[in-house]
Amino acid sequence: MTRKILHIDMNSYFATVEQQANPLLRGRPIAVLGSKAKRTIIVASSIEAKRLGIKTASGLNEALKICPELVVIHGEPRKYADVTRRFISIFEEFTDKVEIFSIDEAFLDVTKTANLFGGPEKIASKIKRKIRDEIGSWLSCSIGIGPNKFLAKTGSDLEKPDGLVIINENNKDNILQNLPLERFCGIGRAISRRLSLLDVYTTGDLRKCPIACLKEEFGVISAWKLKQIAYGLDISPVISWREQKLAKSFSCSRTMNRDITSRDEIKKQLLFLFEKVAKKLRDDNYWAKEAGFWFRFKDFSGHGKVFRLGSWCCNGLEFYGLSLKQLSQIHLHQPVRAIGVFAGRVQLSVNVPSSFLPEDKLNQQILETMDSINNRYGEDVITRGVLTGVKLKEVVSGMGRKKF
Numbered sequence: 269m270t271r272k273i274l275h276i277d278m279n280s281y282f283a284t285v286e287q288q289a290n291p292l293l294r295g296r297p298i299a300v301l302g303s304k305a306k307r308t309i310i311v312a313s314s315i316e317a318k319r320l321g322i323k324t325a326s327g328l329n330e331a332l333k334i335c336p337e338l339v340v341i342h343g344e345p346r347k348y349a350d351v352t353r354r355f356i357s358i359f360e361e362f363t364d365k366v367e368i369f370s371i372d373e374a375f376l377d378v379t380k381t382a383n384l385f386g387g388p389e390k391i392a393s394k395i396k397r398k399i400r401d402e403i404g405s406w407l408s409c410s411i412g413i414g415p416n417k418f419l420a421k422t423g424s425d426l427e428k429p430d431g432l433v434i435i436n437e438n439n440k441d442n443i444l445q446n447l448p449l450e451r452f453c454g455i456g457r458a459i460s461r462r463l464s465l466l467d468v469y470t471t472g473d474l475r476k477c478p479i480a481c482l483k484e485e486f487g488v489i490s491a492w493k494l495k496q497i498a499y500g501l502d503i504s505p506v507i508s509w510r511e512q513k514l515a516k517s518f519s520c521s522r523t524m525n526r527d528i529t530s531r532d533e534i535k536k537q538l539l540f541l542f543e544k545v546a547k548k549l550r551d552d553n554y555w556a557k558e559a560g561f562w563f564r565f566k567d568f569s570g571h572g573k574v575f576r577l578g579s580w581c582c583n584g585l586e587f588y589g590l591s592l593k594q595l596s597q598i599h600l601h602q603p604v605r606a607i608g609v610f611a612g613r614v615q616l617s618v619n620v621p622s623s624f625l626p627e628d629k630l631n632q633q634i635l636e637t638m639d640s641i642n643n644r645y646g647e648d649v650i651t652r653g654v655l656t657g658v659k660l661k662e663v664v665s666g667m668g669r670k671k672f
């Protein structure tokens with residue numbers, strides 16, 4: 269069944285909220301600054317300022333040169349968050365599946381509810397009207413409708429302000445073909461520059477480009493993601509922000525400086541990563557009931573294991589101990605390029621029954637003590653003896669996301 273997804277993007281959000289609050293600002297070029305620091309950048313410019321070429325992320329001095337009468341405002345995050353809450357509750361009148369993508373963007377899955385309101389287009393126009401009537405007449409949004417999140421987002425980006433674009437099987441290829449690659453969510457300027465080195469400038473080129481070339485340049489996950497973009501495919505579900513909070517999982521991964529082959533070295537890295545993930549769990553007051561790990565081999569093939577934990581856990585050493593049995597079942601036929609671990613099925617610590625066993629209590633105290641020392645004096649000031657010398661290096665992955 270074809271899904272019906274809406275992506276809603278508020279136009280020039282912070283700036284229009286300011287104009288909504290103060291009618292004297294309406295129709296004038298205004299810029300909202302990120303902070304009161306001297307060298308701050310513009311985080312939002314009004315539609316009028318954008319027409320003059322003042323873009324988000326430009327410097328203030330530069331902007332004032334273009335437009336000396338620019339009205340400069342210091343942003344008030346609380347005010348914007350409040351308006352966000354109000355438009356999210358409007359969206360929830362049409363479906364329970366509302367995913368907050370950023371402070372001014374959301375995805376709605378209306379597959380099951382569209383018929384109640386006369387179809388997704390009707391929902392889009394109702395939402396536009398409700399935002400104007402119930403929040404403010406100056407606020408507008410661009411909406412994209414598509415069979416998946418990627419195409420809905422591509423659609424909302426096509427007409428600004430106040431746009432409504434429907435992407436379906438009939439017009440999909442035409443739209444994808446005619447857009448520069450950097451317009452797509454997940455590509456951006458840096459990736460499109462690297463793609464141009466492979467002679468890839470359009471989605472058509474991207475479709476033709478052999479997957480092996482993309483894997484070589486961007487790594488296996490990003491390569492497949494780029495291929496999916498080329499065909500406008502995206503199976504990711506819209507996860508309601510209410511569920512999102514609960515469906516949280518914690519992960520940590522790293523690409524090795526050099527490929528590793530020794531099982532002992534792999535075990536050491538696993539312990540190191542599980543310690544990191546467990547620390548993240550404890551920092552956010554979560555416990556997990558499931559854990560797992562994966563390897564990426566030299567030829568970019570992968571292998572991984574997921575295992576259930578007998579009891580709630582937030583102790584890296586315990587995760588590691590349980591992973592060893594799984595590890596023994598894996599045939600390491602090639603050097604390992606990257607390792608990742610995760611903890612899932614998490615629950616807030618207040619909901620987790622605490623253990624009465626003296627050794628569990630002692631372990632918990634040791635962890636709390638280690639955390640308090642590390643939180644105060646810096647990461648890994650105190651760690652397990654076997655891990656001394658293992659350092660975490662930050663690697664930026666092909667898709668521009670920071671990875672460990």
Ligand SMILES: [Mg+2]
Binds near residue numbers: 277278279280372
């Ligand atoms: Mg926006």
